[in-house]
Amino acid sequence: MTKFTIKYTCEIILFLYLILFFWVKQPYEEWDRVIETDGKAYYAYITSIFIYQDLDFNFVEYYENKYYPSDRSVFKEFRVPYKGDVVNRGFPGLAVLFLPFFLIAHLITLLLGFEPDGYSIIYQYIMGLGTLFYLWLGCKFLTALLKKFSQNDAMVSFVVFTITVGTNIVYYAIVESTMAHIYSFAVITAFFYFILKAIEEKKVKWYVLLSASYCLAIIIRPTNATFLLMIFFFAGSFKNFKNELLAFVHNRKALIYSIVTIISILSIPVLLWYFQTGHFFVYSYGEEGFDFSNPQIYKTLFSYNRGWFIYTPIAFVSMFGFISLYKANKYQFFVLLIILLLHLYVASCWRVWHFTSKFSIRVFIDFYAVVGLLLLFLLKDIKTKSILKYIFYPLIVLLILLNLFQAYQQRIWVFPLEFVSKDIYWDSFTRTVPVARASIDEEHVVGRKTIFNDFEKNLGWENESSLTDIDGNNVTQICDNSLFSVGFKDNFQKYFTTEKRVIKISADIFSNKKQSSGLLVVEFLANDINYSYNPLYLKSYNRQDKWVPVEFAFYVPKPFTSDDMVKIYFYNDREDEILMVDNLMIEFISFADDTEYIEHIKTPKINQIKRVNTSNTFEKELGWPNEHTLTNEFFSGGSNSCKINKKQPYSAAFEHNIDTLISPGRTYIKVNASILTEKPLTETRLIFEIFNNGNSYGYFPYYIQEKVISGKWSTIEYFHAVKEIQSQSDIIKIYFWNPSESEIVFIDDLNIEFITIMDE
Secondary structure (H helix, E strand, O other), X not given: OOHHHHHOHHHHHHHHHHHHHHHHOOOOOHHHXXXXXXXXXXXXXXXXXXXXXXXXXXXXXXXXXXXXOOOOOOOOOOEEEEOOEEEEOOOOHHHHHHHHHHHHHHHHHHHHOXXXXXXXXHHHHHHHHHXXXXXXXXXXXXXXXXXXXXXXXXXXXXXXXXXXXXXXXXXXXXXXXXXXXXXXXXXXXXXXXHHHHHHHHOXXXXXXXXXXXXXXXXXXXXXXXXXXXXXXXXXXXXXXXXXXXXXXXXXXXXXXXXXXXXXXXXXXXXXXXXXXXXXXXXXXXXXXXXXXXXXXHHHHHHOOOOOHHHHOHHHHHHOOHHHXXXXXXXXXXXXHHHHHHHHHHHHHOEOOOOOOOOOOOHHHHHHHHHHHHHHHHHHHHHOOXXXXXXXXXXXXXXXXXXXXXXXXXXXXXXXXXXXXXXXXHHHHOOOOOOOOXXXXXXXXXXXXXXXXXXXXXXXXXXXXXXXXXXXXXXXXXXXXXXXXXXEEEEEOHHHOOOOEEEEEEEEEEEEOOOOOOOEEEEEEEEOOEEEEEEEEEOOOOOEEOEEEEXXXXXXXXXXXXXXXXXXXXXXXXXXXXXXXXXXXXXXXEEEOOOOOOOOOOEOOOOOEEEEEEXXXXXXXXXXXXXXXXXXXXXOOOOXXXXXXXXXXXXXXXXXXXXXXXXXXXXXXXXXXXXXXXXXXXXXXXXXXXXXXXXXXXXXXXXXXXXXXXXXXXXXXXXXXXXXXXXXXXXXXXXXXXXXXXXXXXXXXXXXXXXXXXXXX
């Protein structure tokens, strides 16, 4: 390395990252913004205070609709209900670090006369550059830290370059740059450096800075608290630690200033929680948390599905630095080993052990200063072993190149988002284009029904007008005059034999564009009402002017009714693209009910649902109107039912205020009942009626004859969509009515469910 590259290593790294940012990242595209994923939660603290003055975060819908995809494929819900209020699930430490760059972006936006809403393109770019600034700052502190352990500047520069370019820092500095980890890396590395400076000089400013950086690391990610133990490591021995602690305690000015700093910074989340909920201490992660009885240590390190050592092999190589450290200082060896094992254990106990990381385990980025130290110890040890030196340095270079290549693969989705098995990993190892596939573990499959359509003849499916002949073969063609492919629609429950259900879809696709705008869509519907819409983008998988096979697999959600449908089709609204589909295969796969959740099979997105249920078996009076119609003449279960005829045409009726039954959103009422009649029905009907101040303004009758077989008990089910209501104080009434002279109807086991689908 030349003197120039050694002196300006951090600046060279920053320059390389700037090139990567402007080459790879596309903040002007709605699907590739900088402020995304968890970063939306951290950033929302700033915009809620400085722009919207809304700590309930109601402005989320505004910026999501204006700046992000309409299908909500990158939507991030960070608002967590807490005792009747709403709290931001993210910790506010990043907001503190975001603030200077937000203010710069805000000022530029105002000077240029653009709308200062916090999420436009100027804010997106400036926040991305802010991440690179903190990466550069982390490099500077890492360089200064490593120089405390080695006088070889070239070796230090090599380690800094390796850590910042040869690990998953590459992905999280560019692709998901407003996640917490680059910022944690900078702050924790600074904390380590300040510890050493405080030990060396014992000045007040270093004690205050180490207190500030440590507390800031905690309010970024609370699990960073474990790195306080690094004070034991940097002290060099337990005796030195006690001496340093005494020196700090006896330095009254340093002690007071540090306490004030700690209280000031740690009070930030406490005050924000109070302003949001009225409570000073809040667990903002809702139902998410740790399972300390079930650590996933092996998976965390070695799983092909994002395992740290698999995707960041330089971290694995660096662990050999423990051997060198053991020979140099056994006390430091055991302290550092305990700290890393503790952090590994805590991380592996999180509810989702891989933290939904896209490229390697992201939470380990926070302590890459420790990985850098271990790598430095290893390099110092092999410096005198010439043979190892000539092997080791080329190996590190190869691993850096592998890291960059795999980061690129992840960026273009060569590795599937949901799950990567051993077979998928090695099949993808050298690929430069993604392949859509869905592997099924046949060991737990107990049933399979397959439907195949090569489009050579009409099967009565939807939109068969899109069929066209291409070189003697029929395909379904989607272009400007036909946005939808031939589509499959059917009740899906009849195809399964268990409750653990998966639908696998295979097809061949062709597009005349380099990146298709087409979608494969899987919808689940109740009475033609969509409650689960799942688009799959084909742009990552198609090859221009080539036929390409694709596969996808979905878990099937719990149905609303026995008549729920699945609808599967391809869609494309791009006018200049011709998308064709052939050889569509749909497999309905039943797994044994005790089969564990399979990570690489997609879970359909289901709108948040509120259910309110009530039932009446007519075994006793519940205070419903018309309970005089109860009888013991016939019954489906128990000893009573409800009887209606010309003399008493109105059944026992459910009657209740709407406010406790219906929430904002799309509400449906599902009614199930058992019906008995001796003669075929013609006039009996199920009635839904809504009253405002005693006046009926919504009357919805359903004739039930088609679902009732005379002479035996029949089970009926109806699904009613609630239209706009006038007031939450309105009354809803549900009952059966029989005005017929000849019909006698018995009703039993009535169940009524109010289902509200809350559109996001």
